[in-house]
Amino acid sequence: MTTAPLDLHIVQRIRKVAVLAALIGLIGLAVFTQSIGGVDGTWHEWVERIGLAAIAVAIVGRAWCSLYIGGRKKAEIVDRGPYSISRNPLYVFSFIGAFGMGAQTGSVTVALLFLVAAVVIFAQTVRREEGFLSREFGEAYARYVARTPRFGPNFRLWRDEAELTVRPEFFLTTLRDGLMLLVALPLFELIDEGQIEGWLKVLAHLP
DSSP states (O other), rough: OOOOOHHHHHHHHHHHHHHHHHHHHHHHHTEEEEEEOOOOHHHHHHHHHHHHHHHHHHHHHHHHHHHHTTTTTTTOOOGGGGGGSSSHHHHHHHHHHHHHHHHHOOOOHHHHHHHHHHHHHHHHHHHHHHHHHHHHHHHHHHHHHSOOOOOOOOOOOOOOOOOOOOOOHHHHHHHHHGGGGGGGGHHHHHHHHHHHHTTSSOEEEOO
16 A cells, blocks of 8 residues: 655644654653763763754754755755755754754763654655655656765765855745754753752753
């Protein structure tokens, strides 16, 4: 039995719901766990710093990808810039951002759980999107799939455009969405404070 095709807008809505559900669950985990060494320990501080760097890379990378893909996914095959080395570079940067968010707990374990959740959710979205693109673009998309890794990246495949036509609304929307990753900083600082003050009970310490 074949699965009925879904419109990309529906796929994106499902993805957002799944991301929200996973985020709530992982934040719930962070409430009752703490990184080894406590919230003021060296381990905690270094993991947070690495996570902040990952968030910065994700924000910039997602905005960069939007310059190429913004508004074009349903109209044409984009295979230049970051899309020449990976079919889904926007999601790759989202994976990096998910790790960075989780790392604001000071725990590599929680950061990796954020990463795994993002990979599982986006992998399902990618399969739906690939089905749509295959139906829309046929052999041309099959050739793109054959030469370009799903996530990759394969830097030897790099190709670029001499000029880009940028649609500001898509760039700004992607930039806004990326900046939402920064919400993790005050959120997990608040959880840290609650644990220090004893308002939240720590049930386990994670590396």
